[in-house]
Amino acid sequence: MLQIGALKLKNRLIMAPMAGITNPPFRLIAKRLGAGLVVTEMVSAVGLSRGHEKTVRYLNGFPEEKPLSVQIFGADPQIMAMAAEIVVQKGADLVDINMGCPARKVVKNGSGGALLRNPTAVRDMVMAVRKACTVPLTVKIRAGWSPDDANFLEIAGIIEDCGADAVxxxxxxxxxGFSGQADWRIIREVKRNLSIPVIGNGDVFKPELALQMREETGCDGVMVGRGAMGNPWIFRQILDLEKGLEARPPDLSERKTVILEHFALLSRVIGENRASKMMRGLLLGYTKGLPHSSSFRGSFTGINDFNTMISALDNYFGTLSRDRGLRVDSERERPGVGEL
Ligand SMILES: Cc1cc2nc3c(=O)[nH]c(=O)nc-3n(C[C@H](O)[C@H](O)[C@H](O)COP(=O)(O)O)c2cc1C
Known part of the structure; x- marks a missing residue:
């Protein structure tokens, strides 16, 4: 169990915020498969403060996802404070500040990772948001701007001093960016120097690595990002290992059911057309390593039609289950969105 401020999570596993990926359908699936906490994609504080409809839509979620953390990004402490108030009013259970995003369009405005270059700005921002925010507050950082400026201990200390509940x-x-390896020794250093919970993140691509990260760093929680893309079962697998069990991979039937659930949920939220386009990318992860997966994915080129995609999926999984002598349960093939 992990406690952040007054909030007790059911376990120590957190689904990382990922722009374009961790929308409500994906978060719901991760939650059902064991994540103790899920986080929205980063949401622009400026957009929220101006009431931009498209930005405000990022705050939508399914009740079952809760507790939900909403991540905000921006450069101006007062606008970030206003954004924090808005997201809490809209039902966020936690607020997370992004201080790590390397994207050029974010850092050029002094937001995301650019904040790490300016400890005073970090202090002003965390203080302002802390004052405005009535739910637990967390901050997500990187090791610093560059190896010449590895100021993670200074930044983490400021964040703790200013009253955040976890880093x-x-x-x-x-x-x-994402090159090289995540240096877990840095997680251990941060953990040794803070009293608030420290969540480790980076390169947990297999369930065993989550346990290894905790053991090597002493971190209180583990956040998984890319390792859950195409494999949201990783959360359940980590929980299995924590209990001393073998990590249960999904069988074909479960894999297909979850893909169809994901598709149905996306269609409900963004419409069949956009869901079909997005599913093409997601299927890359979901079918990675399965037999004939590249020719299956190739067969999707140019298909944007919902029903055609479902038929292609049916055919593919039908072939796989025949190949393996496994039955794909037709009762569970197409969950009605009403039951999701
Ligand atoms: C496609 C993508 C989008 C991301 N978007 C965000 C984001 O919105 N906010 C954030 O703090 N980090 C974002 N990240 C970084 C992840 O949260 C995480 O820190 C990083 O991927 C390292 O963890 P991993 O090795 O488990 O993937 C993103 C990463 C990816 C791959």
């Missing part, structure tokens, strides 16, 4: 550290530098 998440992804131990790469902003300038590194």
């Amino acid at each position: 998440t550290i992804h131990p790469r530098f902003v300038k590194q």
